Amino acid sequence: MSSSPSSSPALSLRGVAKVFGRGPNAVRAVDSVDLEVVSGEVVLIQGPSGGGKTTLLTMAGGLLRPTEGTVVVAGANLAGLSDRGVSRLRLRSIGFVFQSFNLLSALTAWENVAVVKRLAGATRREAHTKAMALLSSLGLDRRATHKPADLSGGEKQRVSIARALANDPAIILADEPTANLDSARGHEVMALLRRIAKEQGRTVLCVSHDHRIRDIADRVLWLEDGRLRQILVVRDPVCGMALDESLAPLRFVQGGQTHYFCGTVCRDSYLAERRPRDAPSMQHAS
Ligand SMILES: Nc1ncnc2c1ncn2[C@@H]1O[C@H](COP(=O)(O)OP(=O)(O)O)[C@@H](O)[C@H]1O
Numbered sequence: 001m002s003s004s005p006s007s008s009p010a011l012s013l014r015g016v017a018k019v020f021g022r023g024p025n026a027v028r029a030v031d032s033v034d035l036e037v038v039s040g041e042v043v044l045i046q047g048p049s050g051g052g053k054t055t056l057l058t059m060a061g062g063l064l065r066p067t068e069g070t071v072v073v074a075g076a077n078l079a080g081l082s083d084r085g086v087s088r089l090r091l092r093s094i095g096f097v098f099q100s101f102n103l104l105s106a107l108t109a110w111e112n113v114a115v116v117k118r119l120a121g122a123t124r125r126e127a128h129t130k131a132m133a134l135l136s137s138l139g140l141d142r143r144a145t146h147k148p149a150d151l152s153g154g155e156k157q158r159v160s161i162a163r164a165l166a167n168d169p170a171i172i173l174a175d176e177p178t179a180n181l182d183s184a185r186g187h188e189v190m191a192l193l194r195r196i197a198k199e200q201g202r203t204v205l206c207v208s209h210d211h212r213i214r215d216i217a218d219r220v221l222w223l224e225d226g227r228l229r230q231i232l233v234v235r236d237p238v239c240g241m242a243l244d245e246s247l248a249p250l251r252f253v254q255g256g257q258t259h260y261f262c263g264t265v266c267r268d269s270y271l272a273e274r275r276p277r278d279a280p281s282m283q284h285a286s
């Protein structure tokens with residue numbers, strides 16, 4: 001299936017809420033979330049553990065029905081579909097990437113990809129051809145006949161990205177895709193998801209508490225206590241670290257411009273290069 005035109009969002013959530021349990025034990029895991037993501041856009045949702053990220057992503061992917069609100073995927077309102085209808089839409093329009101890869105250990109890399117293509121009705125030959133082409137495009141030609149146990153973490157995550165792409169979905173949903181990878185491999189995986197979004201016009205919605213992958217996103221949002229808010233990402237001019245404007249540990253204002261720092265080492269290094277007459281007014285972020 002091709003991606004939807006950028007004029008209409010590929011994914012739209014309106015007033016979405018999820019309540020688990022009842023009465024005094026009820027947990028409002030997601031609360032009044034509005035979100036639209038267009039084709040080719042990479043949106044990263046960050047926030048503390050327990051903030052509602054997985055719950056939100058699972059509702060966006062039709063794996064969990066919201067208590068309130070509407071979810072529209074590739075033009076289809078999920079509320080109007082039966083569970084079977086949602087499953088069919090999910091298979092065609094959504095690819096999932098998980099923290100723990102979720103590969104079938106008894107199958108080889110190519111079989112893990114092909115099985116998803118087969119579920120959507122492809123013949124054995126079509127599924128094999130597609131799986132090999134996807135693995136090849138992700139630099140995994142030589143790992144295609146290996147089982148997950150013989151692959152590194154980064155390779156496993158690339159196989160799971162190939163699997164997510166098996167049916168050419170409009171939307172890729174990723175839940176903590178870098179959590180089991182080291183920093184460099186995590187960054188590679190995110191760069192790959194970005195490339196897929198930009199080159200193939202797919203929508204990527206990723207939830208993660210990993211701050212190191214912020215530069216990959218077009219937009220970074222913050223989900224805490226089930227509530228979503230926009231965050232402004234600023235950069236430390238010394239180390240280049242991406243920081244949340246409202247949470248940056250240190251800042252100083254000079255000539256109407258605010259500079260943000262990750263800590264005192266970067267701030268002092270920055271100030272050491274300034275002449276005394278430029279001395280700024282220092283502020284600790286409150
Ligand atoms: N199936 C469930 N039943 C009851 N409570 C749940 C369930 N899933 C998640 N929760 C609760 O909802 C809140 C959000 O969880 P979750 O979406 O997993 O957060 P995150 O992915 O940001 O860590 C937490 O308080 C969690 O305990």
Ligand SMILES: [Mg+2]
Pocket residue numbers: 053054055
């Ligand atoms: Mg989670």
